[in-house]
Amino acid sequence: MTLDAPVPAPGAGVTFVMPVLNERDYLERAVETVLQQDVDGPAELVLALGPSTDGTTELAHRLADADPRIRLVDNPRADIPVALNLAIRSARHPTIVRVDAHSELAPGYTRQALATLDRVRAANVGGVMRADGRTPFQRAVAIAYNSPIGLGGGAYHGGAPEGPAESAYLGVMRRAVLEEVGLFDETIRRGEDWELNLRIRHAGYRVWFDPRLSVTYWPRESWARLARQFVATGTWRGELVRRLGRQNSLRFFAPPALVVAVAASIVLGILQVTGLITGVASAILSVVHLPLALYVLGILGFSATAGRSVRERAWLAVVLPTMHLSWGGGFLSGLLRGAKDTVDTSRLDRNTPLP
Known part of the structure; x- marks a missing residue:
């Protein structure tokens, strides 16, 4: 009711x-x-x-x-x-x-x-x-x-x-x-x-x-402050998932899925470059790189069309992955170990003591 x-x-x-x-x-x-x-x-x-x-x-x-x-x-x-x-x-x-x-x-x-x-x-x-x-x-x-x-x-x-x-x-x-x-x-x-x-x-x-x-x-006015903000926000979202489970919207799970995809692609790339995986197995497993490749193309395409100046377009290509990966990495940390005493330090001066 x-x-x-x-x-x-x-x-x-x-x-x-x-x-x-x-x-x-x-x-x-x-x-x-x-x-x-x-x-x-x-x-x-x-x-x-x-x-x-x-x-x-x-x-x-x-x-x-x-x-x-x-x-x-x-x-x-x-x-x-x-x-x-x-x-x-x-x-x-x-x-x-x-x-x-x-x-x-x-x-x-x-x-x-x-x-x-x-x-x-x-x-x-x-x-x-x-x-x-x-x-x-x-x-x-x-x-x-x-x-x-x-x-x-x-x-x-x-x-x-x-x-x-x-x-x-x-x-x-x-x-x-x-x-x-x-x-x-x-x-x-x-x-x-x-x-x-x-x-x-x-x-x-x-x-x-x-x-x-x-x-x-x-x-936020700088890359470092933006990254700190999104790590803290993602960490607390992971904590909220620990507390409240699927009451959280599915859209909150996209950034951590991206982090997992990037990590898988990097690990596979290292194995391929070092020759630990070769031949048919390497070719089949290369499908793991596809999500990351599509993501990079999407980010570059959006940045090139949404930015109103060259500098804005260049920053967009940096800002979007920073937001996604910082939030996603924070989410996985919060999900696995809890947020604990995590604070958003992006509003603090470097000389400000944490509460």
Whole structure:
């Protein structure tokens, strides 16, 4: 049976919640797009501050001093689900709008999301994540994000029709339902939104996708940060498969399958080059190279047509395998040994101690 989420009284207000860690270059603009949202009733923005080392905390305090709608809570553990729970528990209003310091809300985002929540009686509604970039590398990552080839075709990465969804990007959520299902699981450091939405759906409530909602997302700025991000994300997806099995979508198994195919092709290639496998056996087993060859051709073809400049095309040919193999390798590690204390270090400076 599907349950209708509660609808607060008109003008009851919304609380925006934003985890923040080392976001000096993005925070001010992210906050600006939140404060520009047009909503009926009061609104507040709760920034959950991790132990930043790049001046982000000082910037957050200046922003809060300049606008009484901004409140600050400390998040010494730095973990995103902990930050979100701290912010939600301190919220004053019945609807929670999750926002990211590395993103920008489109004008009218919140008003449209609230209208959709009321109309379909959903517990959580999300829209499209439109990645963008400021450099050729970041734009190449954005192209990969915005394509099914890059991230596997989740609804919020493309133009899927409005309707029930597996999860929601960021999300505009009814606080009463969040509290009913137990908020975010603080033992999950990546993929916490997917797991929360799984519990919301299991409780009988709707998770909804509305393509009219749009959020600009700024990807990682360097190859090393991108690789670290995807290793951590893949590792935690492997952990979620350990915990929840086939409740995970089949699309999550494509990157680890690619890693296995690459490893098999490399091992066979070494055996062939060293002469340990020759003749008919070598010819028959060469079919193992086919998936990798098709993958390389596909990546080169997509990069040549999707990139808008030579530099973007070159970066795409690097970015896509980095995303796939880092995520897939992390997944296999998480599946076999668990995520344990794996953290996403792509937001940390090299001198920042791990939590």
